[in-house]
Amino acid sequence: MIPSNDEAVLVARARQGDRAAFSELVCRHYQGVIQVVYRMCGSTQLAEDAAQETFIQAWLKLGSYQPRSALRNWLYRIAVNTALDVLRREVRMVPDDVEDLELSDGQAGPEDTALQEEHTAIVQRAILSLPAASRAVLVLREYQELSYQEIANTLEIPLGTVMSRLSYARGLLKEALAAYRQVLLAEDKYV
Amino acid sequence: MSEHVIDWLNAYLDGELGGSRLHQVEKHLESCPQCQAELESLRGLSALLHSEPLPDAFPTASRFAAQVALRLPTRAVPAVPSKNRPSVAAVVWWLAPLGLLAAWAFVQTVFLLSNWIATAGDLGLLGGAAAWLNANGSPSPLPITLLEQVGILQGELASVWNGVEGLLAWGGLGQWLWQLPIALLFLGWLAGWVAWRNRQSKDRSFPVQS
Numbered sequence: 001m002i003p004s005n006d007e008a009v010l011v012a013r014a015r016q017g018d019r020a021a022f023s024e025l026v027c028r029h030y031q032g033v034i035q036v037v038y039r040m041c042g043s044t045q046l047a048e049d050a051a052q053e054t055f056i057q058a059w060l061k062l063g064s065y066q067p068r069s070a071l072r073n074w075l076y077r078i079a080v081n082t083a084l085d086v087l088r089r090e091v092r093m094v095p096d097d098v099e100d101l102e103l104s105d106g107q108a109g110p111e112d113t114a115l116q117e118e119h120t121a122i123v124q125r126a127i128l129s130l131p132a133a134s135r136a137v138l139v140l141r142e143y144q145e146l147s148y149q150e151i152a153n154t155l156e157i158p159l160g161t162v163m164s165r166l167s168y169a170r171g172l173l174k175e176a177l178a179a180y181r182q183v184l185l186a187e188d189k190y191v
Numbered sequence: 192m193s194e195h196v197i198d199w200l201n202a203y204l205d206g207e208l209g210g211s212r213l214h215q216v217e218k219h220l221e222s223c224p225q226c227q228a229e230l231e232s233l234r235g236l237s238a239l240l241h242s243e244p245l246p247d248a249f250p251t252a253s254r255f256a257a258q259v260a261l262r263l264p265t266r267a268v269p270a271v272p273s274k275n276r277p278s279v280a281a282v283v284w285w286l287a288p289l290g291l292l293a294a295w296a297f298v299q300t301v302f303l304l305s306n307w308i309a310t311a312g313d314l315g316l317l318g319g320a321a322a323w324l325n326a327n328g329s330p331s332p333l334p335i336t337l338l339e340q341v342g343i344l345q346g347e348l349a350s351v352w353n354g355v356e357g358l359l360a361w362g363g364l365g366q367w368l369w370q371l372p373i374a375l376l377f378l379g380w381l382a383g384w385v386a387w388r389n390r391q392s393k394d395r396s397f398p399v400q401s
Contacts, residue, residue, distance in 0.1 A: 019260055019263060022260075022263070023256040023257075023259070023260050024256075026252075026255065026256040026259050026260075027252040027253060027255075027256045030252040030255050030256065031252065034245070034249055034255075035245060038245060038246075038249075044246050044248045044249060047249070048249060048250075048255075051255070052255075052258060052259055052262060055259045056259065056262055056263060056264070059263050059264075060264065119242075119243060120243050120246075123239065123240065123242075123243045124243070127240075141205065142237060142240050142241070143240075143241075147205075147207065148202070148205070148207050163201065163202065166201055167198075167201050170201060170233060170236060173236055173240075174232060174233075174236055177236070177239065
């Protein structure tokens with residue numbers, strides 16, 4: 001077990017080839033990376049592959065990481081690029097079958113399960129329909145709650161571009177989910 | 192009625208506004224149903240996106256880390272932090288004003304030395320050693336004198352140069368003409384630097400929450 005909680009120390013050790021230190025870093029940032037790649041890919045299998053590839057790339061490129069930026073953001077940049085690479089390698093980019101998506105609540109009954117799966121599929125399909133550049137900004141903002149400046153630094157784009165892509169992404173999602181939101185309103189699930 | 196703030200609602204929702212812009216948006220929202228509706232629509236969208244949790248199919252962090260560890264390739268040497276090296280163009284760009292300054296200093300030195308030697312010759316301080324500098328009866332820049340001495344500047348070329356020299360000697364015009372292109376190049380570099388800085392600051396000019 002690594003006694004030090006200092007991330008900088010872990011990075012320094014990992015740079016020297018300490019795999020235990022790198023595994024600790026993986027554990028710390030796993031949730032964030034898996035969230036990013038899942039929202040970018042829309043498939044659990046693709047997301048898991050992309051997440052593993054992300055950390056492998058991070059291991060190989062640890063020498064290029066500049067400590068002045070957060071490790072988390074540096075990993076997210078690799079994650080976004082890796083997710084897009086994984087998607088390009090896949091013929092089926094959007095999950096066609098709702099059975100591909102796992103349940104989020106194992107205690108739900110069959111009807112609730114199917115409904116949840118449908119909801120998940122609709123939302124994820126809408127996110128996947130976004131252009132890759134806009135999708136990346138939306139995912140980092142909505143799911144990782146990065147600030148606009150952090151997103152700009154992570155993706156190495158100007159601040160104004162972050163704003164315009166986010167606005168564009170949200171506009172497209174509103175249109176794509178307009179009918180679905182009406183259904184949710186009728187079901188009293190939409191705020 | 193104040194202008195709609197729809198363009199700022201995304202930033203307002205994300206807590207990225209501050210100062211006067213935040214106040215402007217909040218004040219406008221108090222009395223604009225259209226912008227209020229748009230804001231609620233954005234809030235609803237965000238809530239909808241967050242209502243879909245991650246699937247449970249993913250492995251635990253420790254199990255995932257173990258899977259990654261099995262796939263990590265052997266790294267032959269430690270990953271030493273690479274230093275960000277500036278490009279050749281960047282180095283040339285930042286050395287340009289130094290080069291121009293050096294060129295200006297060189298030209299100034301040449302003219303200064305020429306004037307000193309000519310003055311010393313006029314005062315007779317150099318004796319016969321500098322007689323060759325005043326061979327044509329008027330002081331010339333050292334490089335021109337050297338060209339005359341080695342025989343390059345002769346005949347019609349020398350006559351043309353004498354005419355030009357007379358013109359350049361008027362009011363020290365020659366010295367200014369040497370400095371003018373150097374000054375223009377430096378001003379051009381300065382204008383480029385200011386434009387680059389303005390573009391950098393424009394990309395970052397966005398009201399952030401203080």
